[in-house]
Amino acid sequence: xxxxxxxxxxxxxxxxxxxxxMLLITAFPEQLLDTIISRCIEVPIMSSGANVxxxxxxxxxxxxxxxxxxxxxxxxxxxxxxxxSDILKDAKEQSEKEEDKERKLxxxxxxxxxDGRWLKDREDYHxxxxxxxxxxxxxxxxxxxxxxxxxxxxxxKGYTKLDFLxxxxxxxxxxxxxxxxxxxxxxxxxxxxxxxxxxxxxxxxAIEVSFLRAFAGNQNV
Numbered sequence: 001x002x003x004x005x006x007x008x009x010x011x012x013x014x015x016x017x018x019x020x021x022m023l024l025i026t027a028f029p030e031q032l033l034d035t036i037i038s039r040c041i042e043v044p045i046m047s048s049g050a051n052v053x054x055x056x057x058x059x060x061x062x063x064x065x066x067x068x069x070x071x072x073x074x075x076x077x078x079x080x081x082x083x084x085s086d087i088l089k090d091a092k093e094q095s096e097k098e099e100d101k102e103r104k105l106x107x108x109x110x111x112x113x114x115d116g117r118w119l120k121d122r123e124d125y126h127x128x129x130x131x132x133x134x135x136x137x138x139x140x141x142x143x144x145x146x147x148x149x150x151x152x153x154x155x156x157k158g159y160t161k162l163d164f165l166x167x168x169x170x171x172x173x174x175x176x177x178x179x180x181x182x183x184x185x186x187x188x189x190x191x192x193x194x195x196x197x198x199x200x201x202x203x204x205x206a207i208e209v210s211f212l213r214a215f216a217g218n219q220n221v
Contacts, residue, residue, distance in 0.1 A: 006033050013039045053144045053164055057137070060087050061144060062170055070178065074216050081211035085204055087141065092134040099130035139194065146190045148174065153183045189214035 103126040155175035193210035
């Protein structure tokens with residue numbers, strides 16, 4: 001927001017409409033004016049991506065980003081994209097494996113007390129649950145990537161409030177590697193990937209295009 005917009009918002013907060021509850025949601029609260037923050041009750045909101053950052057997938061993401069440099073070429077950026085796709089593939093297989101285990105237990109329990117059509121419907125149900133779980137993990141992994149670059153940007157600007165304080169050493173390394181504009185470019189590319197994957201776009205192609213834009217240096221993609 002511009003300074004004028006912030007001042008307008010401040011006036012609204014000082015004299016809110018009757019029976020009005022306002023929610024201000026931002027990924028960068030440190031960019032809000034102190035006069036606005038002082039009139040708000042801060043409620044930190046963290047997605048389930050916080051848990052993803054501290055498991056096997058998070059470890060693999062960090063290893064992946066450690067290979068990111070300013071001078072990466074197209075082939076190297078595509079290699080990073082394929083590595084990220086491999087992480088997603090493993091996450092999907094694990095989700096399907098866990099749900100298939102639940103389906104088999106259910107089939108054993110009800111095989112003699114219900115007809116085959118019900119079991120077939122339940123099989124479709126478990127497949128849908130596995131897919132839904134995978135899509136959630138995929139979304140969380142992308143959010144972790146965006147948040148890490150966001151924390152790197154916060155380091156660059158001297159802010160101390162981080163999404164992933166426990167990974168501050170890692171995000172500080174990212175901050176030292178890139179300029180503010182370069183960090184913003186990478187965040188924008190990943191945010192577009194997140195939005196594109198919400199459509200019918202082909203997953204692997206969307207990842208390749210996004211990672212080329214985010215990591216292939218200054219080359220035109």
